[in-house]
Amino acid sequence: MSLREENPDQASLADAPALVADESGAPSTRSAAKPTGVRWKLFILLLVLVTVNYVDRGSISVALPIIQKEFALSPELVGLLLSAFFWTYALMQVPVGWLIDRFGPRKVVTASCVGWGAATAASGMAGGFLSMFIARAAIGVTEAGVMPAGGKLNALWMHSKERGRGATILDAGAPLGAGVGGILITWLIAATGGWRMSFVIAGIATVALGALIWWYVRDNPRDHRAVNAAEAEYIEASHAAEDAEAAAAGSTSKRGLLPYLKFRSFWAMCFGWLGFNGVFYGLLTWGPLYLAQAKHFNLSSIGWSTFVIFGAGFVGEILGGTLADRLRARGHGANLVMRSLLGVSSLIVAGGLVGVTVVGDPLTAVALLSVVLFFLRWVGLFWAVPATLGGRTNAGVLGGAMNLSGNIAGFVTPIAVGLIVGATGGYTWALLYFVGSAIITGISVLTLDYSRRLPV
Template sequence: MSDSTITPPSNAQKPTNFRWVIFATMFFLLAVNLMDRITLSIGMPYIKEEFNLSPTTQGLILSSFFWSYALLQVPGGWLLDRFGPRKVITGALFGWGFFQAIIGLASGGLSLILSRIGLGVMEAPVSPSGAKLSSTWLTQSERGRGAVIMDSGSPLGVALGGIIVAHLIVMFDSWRVTFVVVGLFTMLLGFLAWKVLRDRPSEHPSVDQKEVEYIAAGNVVSATGNDDTAPTKGLGISWFTMIAIMVGRASWGMVYWGLLTWGPSYLAQAQGLDLASIGNSTFLIFIMGTLGCLFSGFFVDFLVKRGITHNVALKTLLSISGVVGLAALYALATITNPTIAVGLLAVAAFFMMFGSLYWSFPAILAPKDRVGLVGGLMNMANSCAGILVPILVGVILQATGSYESVLVYFAVCAGFYTVGTLCINFNKLPVKNGQLSFQK
């Protein structure tokens, strides 16, 4: 069965488009998610002085978020499949806002680590929830846009979050008050999530019947056309494809989290930029990442609407993403001009953020009752990269004394990201009872 574009009848009122409000909301929540996540990094210069933290302790505190975040990805995906995104996201917002706020009450390194572990627990199901919503709210030909609209909130949250948090610390003259304010703001967003989000279009009062029918008509439910309610056996996709997804996502995460955690240090130490220039450069790099993220989603949906299969469209764009990212990162290893270096990082960010399309994979490949689980496994791989890459980069720097080997390592990761993507079989579409049908 091929993807098709559903056109509403011309003689009838057009269906509502509330599904895009859902994904605009997720975009905003993911931006806040990343802003909350980097708040500690922004405040660390003040925190380390107050608590007299060693560099090793600082590293443990910064990485502790990912310990629980990675561990809870699969249980978080199961919760999404069991209770639905609306309840899980609302609870997560209240929970992560609480743990963010109590960081402002910390008394030392141990309490900071415990708070960050709690933050990781509560943020774990947020990203997989977007894949779950995509499976119920979007047609097959809209899922690329849905994935990147949601995930583009991440680089934008990084770009804007640092500026906002830094100004709040200056305004309040206190990192503690800043954490409490940011945490309370996040908790208030729990009420927004409960009001706006629903697990299915038919449950939302702002969605008319035409939009419900439009979404249903644009989805493939089974090989026979029956929406079987029997539970799916296993993952509903092959383990080879699942492993390929995890390898590709983990390799992409090595580059993303590597640039996020070590990018400012690279700009300062290897390129000699001052603090203001680092802030401006980081903003430019991650804004370009946001634009690349959005471009890839809209373009892949454009290709699908023109009759190109997901297999061809996704592999083509993601292969370009990996190859250009590899080339840009490898070239950076020999660049000494700061302007050229920032330009190459911006190019790498633009193309590497095509990787946000990965969030369309669970909805495209997995049965609806396994989307959360598949998304959780995928994000667990990404989160493990977030744990490992700061440590690996530190080891490489200590062994070599330069960023040249680090950038070559990032380029190799971009290559593995490309290979992992090419091993995924997008032609297989899931049906119930663990069976798979082939897209023609």
Template sequence: MSAINSTQSKQKPTIVRWMIFLLMLLLGAINYIDRTSLGIAMPFIQEEFGIEDASTVGMLHSAFFWSYALMQIPSGMLADRFKTRTIITCATVVWGGFQAIGAACHTVTLLALTRIGLGVSEAPIMPAGAKLMGTWLTPTERGRGSMLLDGGAPLGTALGAILLTWLIGHFGSWRIAFVIAGVGTIVVGLIAWFYIRNTPKEHSGVNEAELELIETGIQQAGGTITKKNRMRDIIPYLSQVNVLALIGGWCCYSTVFYGLMVWVPAYLQQAHNFNVKEMGGAMFVMFMLCFIGQQIGGVIADKWRSSGAPSNKVFHTLLAISAIVAGVGIFLCANSSSPTMAVVLLTIALFPLRWASVYWSIPGLLGAQHMAGTITGTMNFASNMTAAIVPIIVGFMIQWTGSYYAAMMFFATAAIGYLICSMLINFNRPMALKED
């Protein structure tokens, strides 16, 4: 028996947990390729459908966010109650179907309905991913885990800009591009079913060393709780400054990121006279570097915390840099007339912006892992309600002023809100309630 234990102690842990989160990164990237497909294809859709005003464009963009937002709390509860593997697979296959069906639409109303379906079916992915993080990663790995889980946003936006502009150019049809994107999504959803498991113990690829590493890390942080949650269970948490700051910060951050994601293609084309290929190339550069910056932030957070640095110091520093650089970059971009400088400044603004992804790990880090799905679902519900309203507001701003200046100032102001809320989060104050 001692020989066996000695062998196991020398065994190198497998990396199944990181393979799962790389797969979640891929799912997240496809998620955002499908989301951004409308923005990339919008000039062609506007021409084909006869859409002339920016307010209608804003309404189309907001259709996704309304449905996505309204499903966040129910999706968080699903993640807390049911098996994450099943939720992730079903959601991915269904949203791929809605993406492909969008290619058959010939009216604004029908296209908006497919975007609503896309929002409903994509909603469970992030709350389910937050639950996976709590069962698969140790606390000192969750900074990197958060960045991988949420890294699909900039990566998918970058790849989508190149992939969708190429498909549209190659086939001469935004409809074919939508079908290819939808079918690809369904295929990856099936791959997720075959590889992801709900817990490390269920995965045949996890060896004893990796299982011990995960279980020991989680137990030292307080273990896992399997309590079933109801919707009203979130109410006591809403009196906490930490939870309210988490929700407010994520709303402000989302205003910045989704505002840029949705409107930058049109901004570059209309304010700086980029053609489709130039716009796609600029979007790729900006959001790919945003993705790289996000992963660097995750590594810094985990290594800094592993060295024994206080959580408040680590996260407050990173989040402050994220918010300040984003706000200043957007402000300077709005006051620049150079197309090249606009791309450079937006790239600088986006590089650390996604460090906000650590928000997904905060409930688990602060002792509320059993409520992580519901808390992050509530957080994402509020932010996506904001994201649903923002395209409409920005559309009317552009329509009334005839420029993008006011919209860019709006995004810069939201970065200030993101900074203030992030500084209000106290990482030394547990989220868990006494009765927990």
């Protein structure tokens, strides 16, 4: 899916088979074969990668009722510990975006896997608050490149009409990992007799995944041995149309971040992602403890409830991306599609969170949170926005800037919720904090212009 308004002539160019002159001088099709689907296989692998990413980063939340007792942590210290990951993760976003644009996503993602796997295993050996805080901060540093690299690969590998699905397949690993992690980590804790070995096993599996990423992922479709000429030409035709439009607008060169700061759409992208993550990271980090303390769930019930809630987010994200691409394929403009879908999702998220504050039944609360995650994850479409605003050349640095803003919410939210819970002794005002974040997202998604590249 392209998040710009396509010129009909350019759209037809993108869909047409590439032509060259034969020996007689007449044009002929370079490749009459059906395009291979390697780009979709690559994004399924990225879905697995992001799923493991969120299993690892969310593992502490699932084990938190045990860790809190073992380390004797107050709610304020719990909030600080949960924020450790996000401080370093946020600070690394713009630098790692530059590294992705400079060295390519394949190298950055592979290094991330090895580094965060080692840090996850090390967190299983923590002896107290300080060592766990350091390990979680190290996970933040090493995981920082995954999502911006995925955004860059979306720009490099996907046809403009497919980027909605590409973005949501990539980002759907977040709720899937949170949901699967809830069951997986609770099972590992039970199977190994404690939370420590479960973290070590998760870390080793992540390092192995890094080797698979290096073997399969390429920065250019033509460099992948399984990509046939027809698939490469299909992708390149879309890129050529985008580049022609960018050239006409004088926007083809590699830029730093500063030229984008003057545009409303850049800030709408950043604030939209900030509000989104204010809700998502709040539920990811504090959700299991909320279920344990406010709804009195045991560890097994927490695992299954987390799976249901975040599993609904996974389903919602995949359906949201498919719906967006289908609406674009029917000729609806990018602004109409994105503002309608994301505006409705923000409204439902805010209303669902208000509902959670007033219901007393635990199963009803889980059902409402499942609805919230289903619609919240439609905002995963935002991972197509960096390529829209900055093109393939600058998608890495813009993706890093977007993720930086989102992870400001990541380190602020756990601390804020800890202070709220410590001061009020309950979760009502914490849930209303999430409502405020959803409102920020709603305003931002209606402000952003999804139809054109920024003229820098």
